[in-house]
Amino acid sequence: MTRSAARRSRRWMLWVLAVLAMACAPAVFAAFTVSLLNDIGMGSLVAVGLVLLTGIGGATSFGQAAFVGIAAYATAWLTSVYGLSPWLGLLFGLALTGAAALAIGLLTLRLGGHFLPLSTIAWGLCTPLLFGNMDALGRFTGLSEIPPLTIGAWALADPRSMFYVIWIAVGASWLFSANVLDSRPGRAMRGLRGGSVLLASVGADAFRFRLILFVMAALLAGLAGWLYAHTYRFVSPSPFNVEAGIQYLLMAVVGGIGQLGGAVAGAAVVWLLRDALQDALPLVTQYSAQIENLVFAALFVALLQQARGGVMGFAARWRRGQAVPAAAEAPAEPLPRRPLPTAGQPVLSVEGAAKRFGGLLAVNNVSFDVRAGELVGLIGPNGAGKSTMFNLLTGTLRLDAGRVRFLGRDITGMPQRRIARLGVARTFQHVKLRPQMSLLDNVALGAHARTTAGVIAAGLRLDRREERQIMAEARTQLARIGLADRAHELAGSLPLGTQRVLEVARALAADPVLLVLDEPAAGLRRKEKDALAALLRQLRGDGLTILIVEHDMDFVMKLVDRLVVMSFGSKLAEGPPAAVRADARVQAAYLGEVIDGAAARDAAPLAAEGGRA
Amino acid sequence: MTWDIALILGIDGLANGALYLLSGLGLVLIFSVTRVVFVPFGDIAAFAALSLAAFETGRRPATIGLVLTLALLAMLTEAASLIRRGRPRDIPASVLAWGILPALPCLAAWAIAGREVPAALQVAVAVALVVPIGPLVARVALQPIADASVLVLLIVALVLHFLLSGLGLLFFGPEGSRTQALVGGVVTLPGGFTVSGQVILMVGAALVLAGLFYLVFEHTVTGKALRATAVNRVGARLVGIRPARTAVLAYSAASLLAGLVGVLVAPVMTMYYDSGFLIGLKAFVAAIIGGLVSYPLTALGALAVGAAESFSSFWSGALKDVIVFSLLIPVLMLRSFLSAHGEEDAEEIDQ
Numbered sequence: 001m002t003r004s005a006a007r008r009s010r011r012w013m014l015w016v017l018a019v020l021a022m023a024c025a026p027a028v029f030a031a032f033t034v035s036l037l038n039d040i041g042m043g044s045l046v047a048v049g050l051v052l053l054t055g056i057g058g059a060t061s062f063g064q065a066a067f068v069g070i071a072a073y074a075t076a077w078l079t080s081v082y083g084l085s086p087w088l089g090l091l092f093g094l095a096l097t098g099a100a101a102l103a104i105g106l107l108t109l110r111l112g113g114h115f116l117p118l119s120t121i122a123w124g125l126c127t128p129l130l131f132g133n134m135d136a137l138g139r140f141t142g143l144s145e146i147p148p149l150t151i152g153a154w155a156l157a158d159p160r161s162m163f164y165v166i167w168i169a170v171g172a173s174w175l176f177s178a179n180v181l182d183s184r185p186g187r188a189m190r191g192l193r194g195g196s197v198l199l200a201s202v203g204a205d206a207f208r209f210r211l212i213l214f215v216m217a218a219l220l221a222g223l224a225g226w227l228y229a230h231t232y233r234f235v236s237p238s239p240f241n242v243e244a245g246i247q248y249l250l251m252a253v254v255g256g257i258g259q260l261g262g263a264v265a266g267a268a269v270v271w272l273l274r275d276a277l278q279d280a281l282p283l284v285t286q287y288s289a290q291i292e293n294l295v296f297a298a299l300f301v302a303l304l305q306q307a308r309g310g311v312m313g314f315a316a317r318w319r320r321g322q323a324v325p326a327a328a329e330a331p332a333e334p335l336p337r338r339p340l341p342t343a344g345q346p347v348l349s350v351e352g353a354a355k356r357f358g359g360l361l362a363v364n365n366v367s368f369d370v371r372a373g374e375l376v377g378l379i380g381p382n383g384a385g386k387s388t389m390f391n392l393l394t395g396t397l398r399l400d401a402g403r404v405r406f407l408g409r410d411i412t413g414m415p416q417r418r419i420a421r422l423g424v425a426r427t428f429q430h431v432k433l434r435p436q437m438s439l440l441d442n443v444a445l446g447a448h449a450r451t452t453a454g455v456i457a458a459g460l461r462l463d464r465r466e467e468r469q470i471m472a473e474a475r476t477q478l479a480r481i482g483l484a485d486r487a488h489e490l491a492g493s494l495p496l497g498t499q500r501v502l503e504v505a506r507a508l509a510a511d512p513v514l515l516v517l518d519e520p521a522a523g524l525r526r527k528e529k530d531a532l533a534a535l536l537r538q539l540r541g542d543g544l545t546i547l548i549v550e551h552d553m554d555f556v557m558k559l560v561d562r563l564v565v566m567s568f569g570s571k572l573a574e575g576p577p578a579a580v581r582a583d584a585r586v587q588a589a590y591l592g593e594v595i596d597g598a599a600a601r602d603a604a605p606l607a608a609e610g611g612r613a
Numbered sequence: 614m615t616w617d618i619a620l621i622l623g624i625d626g627l628a629n630g631a632l633y634l635l636s637g638l639g640l641v642l643i644f645s646v647t648r649v650v651f652v653p654f655g656d657i658a659a660f661a662a663l664s665l666a667a668f669e670t671g672r673r674p675a676t677i678g679l680v681l682t683l684a685l686l687a688m689l690t691e692a693a694s695l696i697r698r699g700r701p702r703d704i705p706a707s708v709l710a711w712g713i714l715p716a717l718p719c720l721a722a723w724a725i726a727g728r729e730v731p732a733a734l735q736v737a738v739a740v741a742l743v744v745p746i747g748p749l750v751a752r753v754a755l756q757p758i759a760d761a762s763v764l765v766l767l768i769v770a771l772v773l774h775f776l777l778s779g780l781g782l783l784f785f786g787p788e789g790s791r792t793q794a795l796v797g798g799v800v801t802l803p804g805g806f807t808v809s810g811q812v813i814l815m816v817g818a819a820l821v822l823a824g825l826f827y828l829v830f831e832h833t834v835t836g837k838a839l840r841a842t843a844v845n846r847v848g849a850r851l852v853g854i855r856p857a858r859t860a861v862l863a864y865s866a867a868s869l870l871a872g873l874v875g876v877l878v879a880p881v882m883t884m885y886y887d888s889g890f891l892i893g894l895k896a897f898v899a900a901i902i903g904g905l906v907s908y909p910l911t912a913l914g915a916l917a918v919g920a921a922e923s924f925s926s927f928w929s930g931a932l933k934d935v936i937v938f939s940l941l942i943p944v945l946m947l948r949s950f951l952s953a954h955g956e957e958d959a960e961e962i963d964q
Contacts, residue, residue: 060764110949114650114763122938133931290782297776301754304769
């Protein structure tokens with residue numbers, strides 16, 4: 001503990017030193033260097049947005065320069081033509097960029113990964129073209145004589161004074177973004193690249209978080225644009241074209257698209273390189289601007305091929321082995337729990353469920369009930385339709401016919417996210433954890449639907465009470481599966497079997513009424529299986545209802561109260577394990593009927609599963 | 614606007630649409646096989662146009678130098694990759710494939726430059742000259758990361774456009790040029806309207822090539838291999854298709870299309886080293902209308918884009934591109950509304 005405390009205080013010292021060094025910079029450096037630092041700062045702002053959007057959210061934009069331009073032109077127009085205060089210009093600029101980003105995001109973010117970036121190319125081309133063709137905005141000559149920023153009677157006409165405004169903006173944006181990432185909405189954002197189904201399973205809306213990230217990125221670009229207009233006091237269309245948009249993306253990639261620090265590092269590298277090239281190239285060629293672009297393009301391609309982690313990637317490799325200092329475990333009152341239905345009440349009832357994939361009837365008129373406090377197993381040979389059934393229950397797939405009721409409520413056709421919020425928590429057959437997040441964060445993601453903190457509250461750290469509650473809950477669930485001492489390790493470092501159990505902990509963090517587990521015992525060793533069985537029994541004792549899809553017969557037979565057997569999409573049998581085991585039809589489905597030679601191939605699954613267990 | 618003007622604009626739009634159809638087919642072809650949104654497509658078209666212009670004025674096209682530079686880079690990449698994989702003995706064969714093969718059209722261009730040869734030969738060589746550019750660029754920049762996410766591939770492709778247009782400026786210089794019409798003459802429609810032979814050639818070429826595309830994709834083994842790679846790279850590999858090879862095939866076919874687009878557009882539009890970008894992007898609008906996968910919808914989209922462009926240039930020449938790109942809005946709205954909420958693949962761009 002003392003070592004990590006020492007490391008933390010050392011980190012604090014480094015931050016304080018960095019801030020002090022930045023504060024002294026304008027006094028030490030020449031005007032030219034201060035201007036360069038200003039450019040780096042404004043570039044960092046845009047790049048922080050791209051780190052959020054691309055590195056965290058997995059989408060990207062080539063049109064960030066257009067957002068910079070919109071805010072720059074907005075404030076330029078308001079202040080130079082109408083003589084209004086630059087602070088009104090800031091509001092106006094941010095409102096315009098935010099609205100534009102919202103519109104583009106609503107249009108494209110529901111579509112596949114490449115539609116947003118392609119639309120942003122068009123967006124990035126059109127916006128400067130519009131600037132260049134509007135009389136009110138001075139056409140291609142742009143707008144000049146933009147008044148400087150004023151604070152009270154103090155006008156910040158000098159780049160040295162703008163330096164402070166710019167870098168305070170960078171610091172504040174960084175802090176805000178870092179706070180957001182380390183919070184309830186931030187965990188959902190970091191979960192985005194695990195797919196929409198993962199987020200929906202914890203009751204979060206992936207589309208909404210993508211949209212938030214896109215708007216945040218645009219607002220950061222807008223902030224940079226406002227600073228640009230009042231630093232240079234002149235705007236024209238060309239600094240806001242697609243080339244500039246690519247350069248912002250280059251900054252984020254050079255620095256390391258996964259970390260906020262990468263944005264500043266990348267902006268510094270790109271601006272310094274650009275400065276050096278602009279000094280050197282005119283000596284050798286008349287096409288220096290084009291060669292400069294060539295150098296950047298080649299650098300960009302090489303980076304994406306060889307070092308996608310960027311500067312921060314190298315830094316991370318160098319730092320590897322140093323554990324992340326654990327935050328102190330503050331006591332917190334527990335999150336409120338949902339009332340559980342009394343034992344024996346119907347929790348889930350499926351009536352005549354059917355699902356067709358083209359010509360294949362994957363689930364055919366299946367009905368069964370699960371009552372509160374029961375532990376029910378859903379089994380069947382390979383291809384019996386168990387997984388499809390599972391996806392129908394949780395809302396991942398839509399029913400073609402039939403009804404599903406949960407706690408008396410019709411959930412047929414309800415989106416997965418709402419079913420999750422009603423109290424159905426699930427795990428995945430193909431594990432969906434975020435390998436780059438800690439065990440604790442992965443489990444905490446499960447508590448998403450139980451909590452409410454939004455992006456703004458998180459960014460301003462108004463969410464700490466709830467955050468402590470979430471963390472306490474996550475720790476409790478981790479302790480339940482016996483991984484409390486590994487809370488700060490990355491989930492990707494766990495063996496596959498343990499990852500499955502971690503998914504159980506994440507599902508428990510949602511405080512579910514019904515826990516639906518997809519092959520939780522696959523890949524576990526004997527002892528781990530016993531521990532899992534003990535945990536599930538204990539959960540049943542706590543009043544939880546559990547439905548489990550499992551291949552491991554031995555595990556299931558000893559565990560469950562009741563079995564539902566499926567074969568070729570239909571329900572074959574239902575009853576206590578002993579009765580099901582004795583059922584001739586079940587035996588036939590698994591082992592093949594003696595008289596039917598063709599059915600012998602069905603025996604293979606059981607043998608294979610026996611081997612896997 | 615009178616009916617006369619509308620008809621003229623309509624015919625103009627048809628000609629534009631033909632170009633976007635050919636470009637859109639090339640883009641969809643590459644995307645569906647390699648998942649790369651190949652932004653530099655338009656640059657290749659521009660290079661073909663500039664090469665043809667050079668032949669007509671009796672100069673040696675700078676494309677030769679460009680192709681040889683790219684071939685050298687591709688050979689180095691290939692050799693490095695072979696050495697890393699411990700197969701240095703295959704280097705001579707790769708030199709043949711990546712060095713000598715692309716040099717053949719350069720040789721032809723060298724031979725005919727500055728001589729009196731039939732226009733058809735000039736056109737053919739100009740097209741052949743740019744065919745290697747697509748595969749070479751892809752070998753150097755895209756194949757090493759063929760398994761990366763669509764997003765990373767898209768970023769690289771867009772950067773490649775800037776790389777190619779930078780190279781284009783170095784090799785061709787900033788001057789624009791326009792070539793003579795490939796076919797002369799006009800056809801008089803009933804009612805007294807005239808349509809130039811060039812427009813008829815453009816539309817005809819687009820129709821014939823689109824038909825060929827359909828036949829190749831639906832009815833040949835090669836076409837099926839291309840489609841299989843598009844669906845699942847690993848699966849295609851398991852049945853003996855080499856994704857790298859089908860990719861080369863796709864890039865070559867798309868480059869050929871780009872070359873044809875270039876020589877078709879050169880007589881009707883002054884081409885600069887960077888004129889291709891907008892052609893490519895408008896073809897993207899067409900391809901997005903087709904969801905980047907459907908050939909028939911792309912064809913329809915191409916016609917819509919062509920018509921929108923010619924009519925909007927009538928209202929506002931400066932903002933016609935803005936108007937064309939704003940076509941994306943209703944298209945994306947519709948696609949967004951219709952999109953199935955299936956499981957999308959997770960995008961990973963970590964190191």
